[in-house]
Amino acid sequence: MLIGEYEHSVDVKGRLIMPAKLRDEIGYKFIVTKGLDGCLFVFPLKEWEIFQEKLRALPVSDKNARNFTRFFFAGAIECEIDKQGRFLVSSNLREFAGLDKDVVIIGMNSRLEIWSKEKWQQCDENISADEIADHMTDLGI
Numbered sequence: 001m002l003i004g005e006y007e008h009s010v011d012v013k014g015r016l017i018m019p020a021k022l023r024d025e026i027g028y029k030f031i032v033t034k035g036l037d038g039c040l041f042v043f044p045l046k047e048w049e050i051f052q053e054k055l056r057a058l059p060v061s062d063k064n065a066r067n068f069t070r071f072f073f074a075g076a077i078e079c080e081i082d083k084q085g086r087f088l089v090s091s092n093l094r095e096f097a098g099l100d101k102d103v104v105i106i107g108m109n110s111r112l113e114i115w116s117k118e119k120w121q122q123c124d125e126n127i128s129a130d131e132i133a134d135h136m137t138d139l140g141i
Contacts, residue, residue, distance in 0.1 A: 002026065002044075002107035007117065010099050015086040016114070019105060023081060026112065032093060033076035038119050040089070040097045041072075042105075042112035089114070
């Protein structure tokens with residue numbers, strides 16, 4: 001299970017350290033792609049296969065489905081962790097998520113999200129426990 005919140009920095013070559021506590025779960029190789037809300041999604045290969053199958057099942061005739069599939073596949077890259085625990089985030093993905101220096105990696109159970117520290121702080125400040133509680137029943141929790 002991928003959980004927790006970890007602060008790191010992107011180095012001048014665009015590399016980011018994968019937190020040691022997440023390495024076993026995420027695996028040596030994984031997929032990084034554009035995510036929602038201005039972050040990046042990081043999928044272990046097994047979870048990417050599941051997600052990819054869902055995208056593959058979407059109807060090609062539906063414009064929203066095509067755009068949804070393009071969004072996730074066009075920028076997707078396979079990453080590998082090096083001996084120092086780092087991986088390279090492509091320049092287009094760094095630009096998309098606004099990753100300049102300080103980043104936050106958060107665990108989201110079956111995937112990770114990579115945020116610019118500033119965007120994460122804004123997002124986190126806008127998360128209200130009371131609003132979440134109001135919608136838990138709607139979500140079946």
